[in-house]
Amino acid sequence: MGQTSTEAAPAVQFETVVAAVRAHAADNPQAMAFTFGDEVMTFAELDAGSNRAANGLTALGVQAGDRIAYLGKNIHLYFEVLLGALKIGAVMTPVNWRLAVPEVVYVLNDCQAKVLFVGEGFAPLVEQARAAVPRLATVIGIDTSDGAADWTDYRSWRDGFPADDPHREGGTEDDAIQLYTSGTTGHPKGAILTNRSILSSRPSAVAVEDMRPWQVPIPGEVTLLAMPCFHISGTGTGLGTMFAGTGAIVLPEYDPTKALEMIENYPISKIFMVPAAIQIMLNHPRVAEVDFSRLKFITYGASPIPLDLMRAAMDRFGCGFVQMYGMTETSGTIVTLDPEDHVPEGSPKMRSVGKPLPGVEIKIIDSEGNAVPPRVVGEIATRSTKNMKGYWNKPEATTSTIDAEGWLRTGDAGYMDEDGYLYIHDRVKDMIISGGENVYPAEVENAIYSHPKVADVAVIGVPDAKWGEAVKACVVVKPGETLTEAEVIAHSRQHVAGYKCPKSVDFIPALPRNASGKVLRRELRAPYWEGMDRAVN
Incomplete structure (x- = not known):
């Protein structure tokens, strides 16, 4: 494989995914598009x-x-x-x-x-x-x-x-x-x-002068694609390299041993990982032997990176770090904390997820949809060409998420500072993010509630050192019945994916509810998040 050029590729505008690949196939047909195992696809x-x-x-x-x-x-x-x-x-x-x-x-x-x-x-x-x-x-x-x-x-x-x-x-x-x-x-x-x-703000869809340094495509560069393609992180990474005319090494799934092997054998300059994957790689017994000098950027998302983990990663990998904030509904990243804001000493800005990408609008709104001043917590809303068209065959869900002016409610609570940096404070929705996977309590509760011995259940996210958050079930057992943690977890696995199943179960006499009968999840979560400066991890 040839050496990677250090000069940015000229800006080329493509209106569709197909047009980008068609053009690269005509201009540089023998360039590597994907490598999987021993098979190279030009x-x-x-x-x-x-x-x-x-x-x-x-x-x-x-x-x-x-x-x-x-x-x-x-x-x-x-x-x-x-x-x-x-x-x-x-x-x-x-x-x-x-x-x-x-x-x-x-x-x-x-x-x-x-x-x-x-x-x-x-x-x-x-x-x-x-x-x-x-x-x-x-x-x-x-x-x-x-x-x-x-x-x-x-x-x-x-x-x-x-x-x-x-x-x-x-x-x-x-x-x-x-x-x-x-x-x-x-x-x-x-x-x-x-x-x-999906093209908006990606390489070859945006002029080079409007890109941030880590976005600029370099001819011959190679990206490691290890995140799952059923996520925007995996499919988005592959689309990004296709747009740019650069190559991607595809792993079936994230495997630190294979990832290190690929870094040794290919001129990989970019990798996207969730913080848990970074930690797993740092703990690998071979990490000290690998030469990371060709690695330029590690991009990460789904949760912030703890300062101690970032220091260790910066010291070992010696590359720039970029935190990404976005969601499936925004075709991926809309806000980034760039390398210059990742400082080993730590800074207030490192608690943020960064600033919006070019062309992305962000505002913080109250419960009635009105914009609020800097440092006031509200729901994060965004507007850009990156927003999804809507939810398939769900017009009501679409209109409750995207308003008539194109503003998409993210379901995350946060605030912006005077410099335009966005801070995630909590979630308006009850979603749990565990190891980069989204888990909604309702899915897990429905699974657990189908157990004949369960009278009531609420699912919450609690802090977890490895996965960011872990799923916990708070279960009320029917009178006269007995139930174990193992039985609850095993029953869950019959109905939902393993990563959605509770990692732990608390058995309690009754769920706390308000006057209208709504479960007070914050009350259940509070003891586990005590002493932390935000209610997400």
Whole structure:
């Protein structure tokens, strides 16, 4: 692999994902787009393979606006299929492979997927779910050997179609990707991202002079993609490198041993990790042996980084750190705390998540939607072209999240200082973030409440040194019954993903409620957050 240039690539404007890849394939066809294991995919191969996939999807009856789905760990071929769908105006819906069967069934039925692509190891899950997904006509296995007899092998299927570009992609405002977020009422919602929203503020969509240093694409640079593609962090990273015409090393999932090996063997200059992953890498026995001199930036999100962890990471990795704040509904990052604000001595600014990216508006509002002055806590609202189009088939949820003027309510409580830095104080919603995964109490409570011995339950987030927050269940047992922590956790696992299950259970005589019967979660949480300067971790 050639040396990385230190000069920024010239600014090129692209209106769609497809246009960016098509241009890079024409201008630099042999440049590496993705590497997965021993397989290198060039931009020419990505373009041609996605053409074949697009023509194959057309043959299966997939039309513009239809949803297709992928359930599996990260693989370079996911991006080929995603691009193929976009080339005919279809929409990719990656499904969280950590979900339980009932949750997978819900997502596949809700998005009305006609075709499902499945990765290695998930055939048993899909076969359990398939009978309950009547619209699903075709299942295609990507690098999987354990599929059912009627499954199609992806490579054989793809290679049976011509590599001619169908030229039927959607426009800037058309749907491109649908990512599911946990729901406050127990069911996830499909956030619709358009070409415009996912391109906004990404390399090759914004002029170089408007970018921050860590955003500027450098020809030949390589990014490590280790976060899951069912998150905006994983899919967004791959989209970002495709836009910029740079390369990405794809790991099936975050593995510190593999990550260190990739850093040794490739000129990796950028990595996105959650703080827990940074900590895991620092604790790896081989971390002291690895040369990190080619690493330029570590970007991180989902939770702030503790000062002691940041000091240790800065000392070992010797690169710039960028904290990112955003969400699926904003197509990812909208606010960043840049390297110059990460100082080993610590500073008040390090408690913030930084300042809005160019083109992103942020305001703090009260319960009636009025803007409040600096340092007054309220709900964080944002407006930009990065905002989602809305929630799939949920107009009421959409209008309650995005107002008529385009302001999106984030559900986070915070304030801004006089310099425009944003500080997260709490959550307006009850969401828990554990190891970078969003968990809504309602989902877990519904699962636990279905246990015949449970009379009442409330789920809260409590501080956790490794994962930021951990899920705790406060359970009221029915009179005359007995129940153990292990039984509650085991029952939860039958209904929701493992990361949503409680890590601990408190058995209490009754849940605290207000006069209208609403559970007082803050009262349950208070003892665990005592002495901390904010109610999120």
